[in-house]
Amino acid sequence: MICCLNPHCTQPNHATLSPDCPTCGTPLEHRLRGRYRPLKLIGRGGFGRTYFALDADRLNSRCVIKQFAPQTQGTKSFLKAVQLFEQEAVRLHELGEHPQIPTLLAYFEQNKYLYLVQQMIQGRTLHQELAAQTTYSEGSIRQLLEDLLPVLQFIHDHGVIHRDITPSNVIRRKVDQKPVLIDFGVAKQFSEAIRYEPGTRIGTEGYAPIEQLRSGQAYPSSDLYSLGATCLHLLTGCKPEDLYSPREGRWLWQEHLENQGRTIHAGLAEVLNFMTRDLVSERYQTAQDVIEDLNRLPKLEGSVPGWVSNQSGQSLFAGLSQPPLSGPGKKAGMAMPTTSLPTMPDSPPSAQPDTDLSTGRATSGTQPGRKSKGVSGQSSAERLGGYPSSPPSSGSTKTSGGALSGAKSLGAEPAQGWQLLRTLPHQSWVTAVAFSAQQPVLVSGNLNDTLCIWNWQSGDLLHSLKGHARGVNDVAIDRQGQLLASCGDDATIKIWQLGNGTLWHTLKGHFRDVTAIALSHSDNLLASASEDGTLKLWNLKKGTLLKTLPSLAGMLKTVAFANSDQRLISGGLDNTVRIWDIQAATTLNVLTGHTNTVNQVAVSTDGQLVASASKDRTVRLWDLATGNLLHTLQGHTQEVNTVAFFPDDRQLVSGSSDGTLRLWNSQDGTLQETLPAHVNPIHQVAVQSMGAVIASASADKTIKLWQWLG
Known part of the structure; x- marks a missing residue:
């Protein structure tokens, strides 16, 4: 078999031994330069043709011959084409030492045509791959x-x-x-x-x-x-x-x-x-x-099964006892044992720019590629709010109705009420916090991409979990105390086995920061809210996405389950609280009243109340069934970032960029107590399952634990 090298031949491929081409009559070149045998035309263009050939001097190894034969000559385009063809030979000669660039074997002129011979790469082009299969995966x-x-x-x-x-x-x-x-x-x-x-x-x-x-x-x-x-x-x-x-x-x-x-x-x-x-x-x-x-970026991960019970491995919580405390938010019938107050810790470290210990570079507010933050133009730190100009005062607190009788601030050594238990220091702003209901365990999330697991009774750091590529925004622990979920600015949700710190699954589906997550009461479902404007519902055991609820509200900041996992509550940049039917994936009600972003929502244990914390400096209490606004809780001097109910639903606590925690009566909306907790913004609060301890996470790189002494 031999191929005709006449660039104008219409049928150059032949299985013939004759000296001339049976199509055009041109004498056949059995070997170019005495060694390259052209076998088949495999490509053509305006400047020539490409042939598959064998190199007789290299044990008939396969090669590619490029023939320069433009249709027009003597023009500027022709001269440019000659220059480009010669240039390719020079480039291949210079670069051919790289294993992913074809090697130049020869460059010569024969019969008034220029030829370039190069190594043949067996395989398919990416264009051919795409035509033969579906689109490429991530x-x-x-x-x-x-x-x-x-x-x-x-x-x-x-x-x-x-x-x-x-x-x-x-x-x-x-x-x-x-x-x-x-x-x-x-x-x-x-x-x-x-x-x-x-x-x-x-x-x-x-x-x-x-x-x-x-x-x-x-x-x-x-x-x-x-x-x-x-x-x-x-x-x-x-x-x-x-x-x-x-x-x-x-x-x-x-x-x-x-x-x-x-x-x-x-x-x-x-x-x-x-x-x-x-x-x-x-x-x-x-x-x-x-x-x-x-x-x-996080390393590529294969398919990981959904969460399963811990069957092996050393538990991080071995020897930890059940938390014995209860407090003012206890359910009826629960005992309230007295406990001694531990020694007060040293003052928390002052806020400083975060530093990557491996490089020594500042990391707060930075990200790969020396780029600005996404569509919103803000880094994680910027979105969390700035520092207040001065520490909050400890004077009397007022609601919208004036001075509140009986409201008190934390004194130097109060005989009873809420007392600082201890301070847990971190290396970066603390953005998320959650208690385990089964052990004296607290989990925190940070802007340095780390999850910290603490024994909150002793203040010991049990373990640090690395997995998120960027800052952590929210954490949640299941009711059995075995499963930990976290989400972050890397647009992923990670599922961990809390007992030994094993990463079991990474849920991908959002294309922007995941701002909040919530576990269902059955612990089988997880809901996530994102800056991409969607809510997503996941099956944890299978690790699969069940459905996406596209929101018209724009960027979402918070999500919570309600009504025995039949409803989702969300809030975001459109200043509203939305109630969703999970099965139908539709909005049932839109609660309006806030005049700025809704930062967090919380649902009471009995499922009757929704509390929403807003950038407008208020907390609003809503009747979930009717959507009616029950109370507007006023008193914070800067935006309210977080809110949580106590186990008995009679109280709730809010945290603000003004650095204070405020405790409210959920029945009548009155302020009960103000704690000047931090000198920097409070990003999230959590209440321990017995109602005896509050955790407040702050931009001052600490978590403060507050204990009720009745």
């Missing part, structure tokens, strides 16, 4: 980036820009499944000052950035743009030009994914978005920058 895209970015760094270090990275110019090598970058025909040396005629397009429409298409200029970031656009095509199945809105001046690829019922990790989405920015200055400047940001 894991496949990330693996492709991790495989190709070092190749780009290599060619850029050698002063070369590829300028035409597309799915057709990357081949998946069959032998090891590694992507190989091909077709350096339009590659450009950094030092070259090639100027193209007006209207000349260098690169492929949709994949080439605007600087290439307009003027032919290209930079390392231009290749990164093309690789990013390639990933968007593979991820969505849509060509890049169909994923970009010129009217809005932005990419719509995430909306396309949503329409397909898919999302990807928020960190990876952010990387792709910064690779494909329009302005050169706003993109990543080097492939190494992208690699570093990918390395900051």
Whole structure:
């Protein structure tokens, strides 16, 4: 079998031993340069053809022959084509030492045609892969980036820009499944000052950035743009030009994914978005920058089964007794034993910028890629509110009706009431806190991406859990004290076995920060709220997403279960509290009255009341059944970030950016006590199951534990 090398032959492939082509009569070249035997035409273009061949001098190893035979000669385009063809040979010679770039075997002229011979890569192009299968998964895209970015760094270090990275110019090598970058025909040396005629397009429409298409200029970031656009095509199945809105001046690829019922990790989405920015200055400047940001993301995880009971492993809680305390919020019939007051701890550390101990760099309010925070433009720290100008006063407290008779502030050594039990110091702002109902265990979440597990009776830190790539926003513990759930700015929810700190599952589905989570009363369901404006319901035992409740409220801040897990309560940036029917995935009622963001909602134990804490400095109490506003609790001087009911539902506690805890009577809305708890904002409060201890988490990098002494 031999192939005709006449670039104008209409049927060049033959199984013939004759000296001439039976189609066009051109003498057949059985061997180019005495060694390369062309067997089959495999590609053609405006500047020539590509053939599959065997190299007789290398044991008939397979190779590819590129023939330069443009249709027109003598024009500027022809001269430019000659330059590009010669340039490809030079580039392959310089770069062929890399295992993911084809090796140049020869470059010569024969019979007035130019030929380039290079190593043949057996496999399929990414374009062929996409045509033969479904769209790429998140894991496949990330693996492709991790495989190709070092190749780009290599060619850029050698002063070369590829300028035409597309799915057709990357081949998946069959032998090891590694992507190989091909077709350096339009590659450009950094030092070259090639100027193209007006209207000349260098690169492929949709994949080439605007600087290439307009003027032919290209930079390392231009290749990164093309690789990013390639990933968007593979991820969505849509060509890049169909994923970009010129009217809005932005990419719509995430909306396309949503329409397909898919999302990807928020960190990876952010990387792709910064690779494909329009302005050169706003993109990543080097492939190494992208690699570093990918390395900051959580490692790729396989399928992990849903949570199961702890059957093995050393428990973190071995020897811990049941908490013996009860307090003013106890249920009827519960005893209230007296306890001695432990020694007061030292003063908490002052607030300082967070530092990554491994690098020594400040981390508060920063994130990968030296980028600003998402759509909202705020970091986690900024969203949590600023510091008050001065510590809260300990004077009398007033409600909307004036001075409250009997309301008291915490004195230096009160004989009874709420007393500081101890302070638990942290390395960063404390954003979340939850008690276990079964052991004297407290879990906290921090902006340094860590979960801390404490014995709150002794103040000992039992364990630290690392898993979130970015700050933790909320934590929840199941009623059996075995399961811990956490969520964070990395757009994931993580399920841990609390007894030994094992990570059992990572739930992915939100494409922006997960702001809040709630466990159902049956502990079989988990609800999550996100900045992406959706509520999601998950089956914990299977680790699967059951349904998504799209909200019209915009960014959501809080979620809670109610009515025996038949209802969800949410709140967010639209200043409303929404009541959802879980089965129908519809809104049943919208409670209006707040004049600013609803930061947190809480549902009473009997399911009759909903409390909502707001940026408008109030807490509002609602009748869940009717949606009627019962009381507006006023007194905080800055936004109220958190609220929680006591076990008997007769009291609730709120925490504010003014640094105070305020305890309220839930029956009539009156203020009962004010605790000047922290000098910085309080982000979350939790009440121990017997009602005897309150935990307050703050931006002053501490949790304060408050004990009732009756």
